[in-house]
Amino acid sequence: MKVNKIKEAFNSFLEKKVVPLDKKIIIAIFALVIILPTIAFYFLHYTAKTKEIRGLESQAGKLRKEIAGAKARAARLDEHLAEMEETKRLFAEASILLPQKKEIPSLLTNISALGTNSGLNMVTFSPGGERRQEFYAEIPVTLKVNGPYHNIGTFLYEVSKLDRIVSAVNITLGAPAMQRGEMILSSGISLITYRFLEESEIEAQKPQKGKKRR
CATH class of the missing domain: 1.20.5 (Single alpha-helices involved in coiled-coils or other helix-helix interfaces)
Structure with a gap:
């Protein structure tokens, strides 16, 4: 209990x-x-x-x-x-x-040879002074030739086929004269060819620092 x-x-x-x-x-x-x-x-x-x-x-x-x-x-x-x-x-x-500078003499020789091969008598072949542009130079060439009219045409045609650029800028046809049954012209031809400027030549054209162009 x-x-x-x-x-x-x-x-x-x-x-x-x-x-x-x-x-x-x-x-x-x-x-x-x-x-x-x-x-x-x-x-x-x-x-x-x-x-x-x-x-x-x-x-x-x-x-x-x-x-x-x-x-x-x-x-x-x-x-x-x-x-x-x-x-x-x-x-x-x-x-x-556009040839290099060293190739120009060979090119001019080729142009002269084309004239002779075209049946022209090369009286004078006178390369002129270069005219420099931005990256190339123009080289004028003055020729005095004697030959038939169609031979002059043949010469210019052959020049146009060259790998290098050669431009005919002026042609002066002189008084014709009959020689051996053929009409002969005393003509003047002005050509211009071109070449690349070398890097040093391009640099020489640039204005030098500190000098102002006149």
Whole structure:
């Protein structure tokens, strides 16, 4: 009996002294138990990873821009190389038309030979002084020849077929004279041929620093 009384007294003590928890408090405690770890995970792990991802995205954006810039520079380089090749090709073609300085004597000899081979008598063959332009020089040549009219035409035609540029700028036909049953003309022919200026010659034409052109 005493034992039962003790149990009853103890239970009564618990009922009076230990207040049952309200349901709202229980829910709040449960929520804290569940939410607090989630919040801690967000701030400690997810936020850090988000910052890392954003940093990587920023780096990726910069790399994409650098790659795009490199591609653009490569495209421009290809264009420059193509332009350089085109310039080389044009220069090679121009080099055929405009001889170098050392080739001029040979060219003049060829012109004189064409006159003789065309049946003309070369009275005089006089190269004049050069007239320098930006990157080339004009070389005038004055000829005095005797021969039939059609031979003069043949000579000029052969000159026009030369690889080098040789222009006939003036032709003066003298008084005709009958010789051996053929009409012979004493004629004057003015030709101009051209040559490339050497780099040193081009530089020499440029105004020197500190000196003004008059």
